[in-house]
Amino acid sequence: MxxxxxxxxxxxxxxxxxxxxxxxxxxxxxxxxxxxxxxxxxxxxxxxxxxxxxxxxxxxxxxxxxxxxxxxxxxxxxxxADLTADAVRDMYLLRTTVETAALDRVFESGWAAGTADALDAAVDAMAALYDEPRSAAMVAADLDFHHALVESARSPRLSRVHETVLVETSMCLHAMRSTYSDAESRLAEHRAIADAVRAVDPSRARSLLVDHMRDGHARVRAAGGDS
Structure with missing residues (x-):
């Protein structure tokens, strides 16, 4: 031939x-x-x-x-780079903006079911680490949840912007590890977001995600002693 x-x-x-x-x-x-x-x-x-x-x-x-x-x-x-109070505040502002935009696109495009599957899988991975709330593996599983959310929006530009803050996000999550005495609250926050996505409840999902970001920001500030 x-x-x-x-x-x-x-x-x-x-x-x-x-x-x-x-x-x-x-x-x-x-x-x-x-x-x-x-x-x-x-x-x-x-x-x-x-x-x-x-x-x-x-x-x-x-x-x-x-x-x-x-x-x-x-x-x-x-x-x-140091995780200054201003840098952390700015990073969480960007994360909240990108992830809520991704969430909006998921609902607008009718991709909630597939997104919920991906989010549930990430929460299941976190649940498997229930006895290791401060481990590096739990940090990685936490990051996977947020990565799955943004990837579900199928927006190359949102993904690209999100990728730029993933390293800083990981730095923050490592700094936060000492603030988690158990995995209960961490799992509950992520599971609630996934459940709201599966229920196709945009308002609740968005509100839970914003509250989750605020909680994360507060934990980083507590870990670093920032006011």
Missing amino acids: TALDPPGGLGPVVQESTPALIARTLRRAISDGTFAPGTQLGEAALARSLGVSRGPLREAMQRLTQEGLLVSHRNRGLFV
Whole structure:
């Protein structure tokens, strides 16, 4: 048989660049608390640890600086951004805006049933960690719930914006871990939102989501001692 030429719309597979891979690794380390807020990142030590040259590492760190995850202090170097009261307040404002917009789109588009299935699955994963309310796994399951909500809106732009705050969200959730003595309230808040979506009750779902964000913001402030 004669091989057919591929369709004209196909192009070569683009491999991720080294700086992009390094940026993803650093982003994950910031997200999971390996590099806590305020931690200084030394270029030489990082290059040795990651087994990379300083050129692509410097480019990766510049990307994270542009994203606001790293900050440069004159004559001192690069540091993981601190979770200041203003930064946390602004992050929760953005999260609330994006997630309520996603929720509105889900209801307007008639996607409530499928969204409820995804949210219930995320809550079930959290329930399986009932005895580990302060674990990193519970933080990840919590993030999965909100990720599932925004992805259900099928809006690339909402997803892209949400992705930019997921790392900061993870930082906040790690900071909040000490405020959860048990998983009951955490599970109840998420389950109530999922139930409202399944019941196709936009007003209640939106109200519960906004209250959940306010509670999260209050817990982060309590964990950080902010007023």
